[in-house]
Amino acid sequence: MDEKMTRREALRGLFYAGMGLAVGGPLLKSESARAAGMSGPWDEAPDGTKIDTRTWDKMGETLGLLGLGCMRLPTQRGSRRLDQEAVNAMIDYAIAHGVNYFDTAPAYGESEVVTGKALSRHPRSAYKIATKLSNMGGRATLEAGQQMFENSLKNLQTDYVDFLLLHNLQGIGSYNTRFRDNGLFDWLLEQKKKGRIKHLGFSFHGTNADLPPLVDLYDWDFVQIQLNYVDWKEMSRGWGAGGSSETNSEYLYNYLVGKGIPVLVMEPVKGGALANVSDGVGALMRERHPDLSPAANALTFVGSLPGVMVTLSGMSNMAQLKENVSLFTGFKPFDEQDMAFMLTVADLYKSKGQIPCTACAYCMPCPAGVDIPGNFRVFNSASDALLSSDTGNKEIRDKRKAFLKLYNAQKKGTRADACVACNACLPKCPQHISIPQHMQRIKDLVAKI
Ligand code: SF4
Numbered sequence: 001m002d003e004k005m006t007r008r009e010a011l012r013g014l015f016y017a018g019m020g021l022a023v024g025g026p027l028l029k030s031e032s033a034r035a036a037g038m039s040g041p042w043d044e045a046p047d048g049t050k051i052d053t054r055t056w057d058k059m060g061e062t063l064g065l066l067g068l069g070c071m072r073l074p075t076q077r078g079s080r081r082l083d084q085e086a087v088n089a090m091i092d093y094a095i096a097h098g099v100n101y102f103d104t105a106p107a108y109g110e111s112e113v114v115t116g117k118a119l120s121r122h123p124r125s126a127y128k129i130a131t132k133l134s135n136m137g138g139r140a141t142l143e144a145g146q147q148m149f150e151n152s153l154k155n156l157q158t159d160y161v162d163f164l165l166l167h168n169l170q171g172i173g174s175y176n177t178r179f180r181d182n183g184l185f186d187w188l189l190e191q192k193k194k195g196r197i198k199h200l201g202f203s204f205h206g207t208n209a210d211l212p213p214l215v216d217l218y219d220w221d222f223v224q225i226q227l228n229y230v231d232w233k234e235m236s237r238g239w240g241a242g243g244s245s246e247t248n249s250e251y252l253y254n255y256l257v258g259k260g261i262p263v264l265v266m267e268p269v270k271g272g273a274l275a276n277v278s279d280g281v282g283a284l285m286r287e288r289h290p291d292l293s294p295a296a297n298a299l300t301f302v303g304s305l306p307g308v309m310v311t312l313s314g315m316s317n318m319a320q321l322k323e324n325v326s327l328f329t330g331f332k333p334f335d336e337q338d339m340a341f342m343l344t345v346a347d348l349y350k351s352k353g354q355i356p357c358t359a360c361a362y363c364m365p366c367p368a369g370v371d372i373p374g375n376f377r378v379f380n381s382a383s384d385a386l387l388s389s390d391t392g393n394k395e396i397r398d399k400r401k402a403f404l405k406l407y408n409a410q411k412k413g414t415r416a417d418a419c420v421a422c423n424a425c426l427p428k429c430p431q432h433i434s435i436p437q438h439m440q441r442i443k444d445l446v447a448k449i
C-alpha cells in the first residue's frame, strides 16, 4: 500500500459511508496473524491459532485486530487493587494468540505499573505499548507533562512508547491549553525524533465539528475514537437529555478514513453496556446470529469497518478475553445487511432509555462520595421498567423491585441521594452526561417507587 491510503480506496470507504456504513474489502491489509506472527516457545497457542491482523504501511505496523484495553483489568477479591497474577495470565494468553496492542494510561490508576510488569516478562518485540498523556485536571505545565511521560516509561519498564496519545482531546481549546501553550507538544515531537515515541496520535471526545481542526494540526499517525453501533448515528447524552446527531461515530470514522488516517476504536462495547443489553434487544440479535453474544455482535460491527486498525476492548477477566480472541480468529465480518440490521438494534436499545455511562470513572472521586458509575449501572439494569408508565404489568413491577434492592444494596452515602449538585463531575465526563440531573431523577424515581 502507498504511503497514505490511496484516493480510490478512500472513496470506496466513502461510497459505503454514503449508505451510512463502510463494509467490504479491507482498506487495511488483513491476513492471518500466524503468517505475520511472532515466534518463540512461549508465544504459541497450543493449537497455533492467532487473531487476524491489519497492516498500515505508512506506520510499518501489523497489529492484531483486537487490542487489550487495560483500563478495567481484574482486581483482587474484595479490593480495588489490581490482581497481578490474573493480569499476567491474561497478557500471556493474549500474546500467545496474536494480540500485540496493549492500551493503558496514567489516568487508569495502577494499570501502567501492573501492565508493565506483565508485559516485561515477554520480549519487547512481541508487543506494542500504547499509553497517554493524561495531563487533565490542572496538570498542564510542561514539567508535569514531561514528568508524566518519563514516569510512564518507568512504569512500563521500557525506553520507548509505540503509540503515544494526547489523552481525551475535546477540541482545539483543550489542545492549546494542555499541549501548545506550555510547549509540551514541541517537546513530544523532539521525543519522537529521538525514537522514544514511535507513533503520535490522540484520543478524541469532542463533537463532529471539533475533529477537523485537530486533524489539521499535524500529520497524525493515528486517531482513537469512540465507535460502536449505538453511537454510529448519534451519541446519546442519556435518558431525557436526547442524543446529538452533531456527534456520531459515523462522521468521525468517515472523516478520518477520508484523510487516510488509521482509526483505533475505543468503547466498542460502550464500557460493557452493550454486553448486558435488555432481554428484548438480546432476543433480536439472537434471532439473526444465534452464535454471537451481544458483546460479539458489538465487536463484529466495529471489526467489519475496513478503516479500523485495532478494536480495543477493556477486558476484565479471562473468559471475556477468550471469547474475544475466538471472535477475532478467522474473523467473519458482517455484510451490509448485517450492518444495517445492527442500526435497527441500536434504535431498540436507545428506546430503553439507558444512561450511556461507560464506567470510565473519569468523573470520580465525587466530593460528596457518590459512586457515579455504580448508580448508573443500577439504573441501567432496569431502565425500561423504571421509565415505563405501565405499572400494572407484573414483569415491570418485578424489575422495579429488583432495581430498588440493588439501589439500597449500595453503601449509604454513595447512592444518588447523596448528590449535592455541585457540578464538579460535569466537565470531566467524556460522554457529556448530565450527571447531577440524572442523580436527581434517580432520587425522584426511588422516592416514587
Ligand atoms: S454533581 Fe453530584 S455526583 Fe457530581 S460531583 Fe457533585 S455531588 Fe458528586
Ligand code: SF4
Binding pocket: 356, 357, 358, 359, 360, 361, 362, 363, 364, 372, 373, 376, 428, 429, 430, 431, 432, 433, 435
Ligand atoms: S458518568 Fe461519565 S465520566 Fe463518569 S464513569 Fe460514566 S462515562 Fe465515565
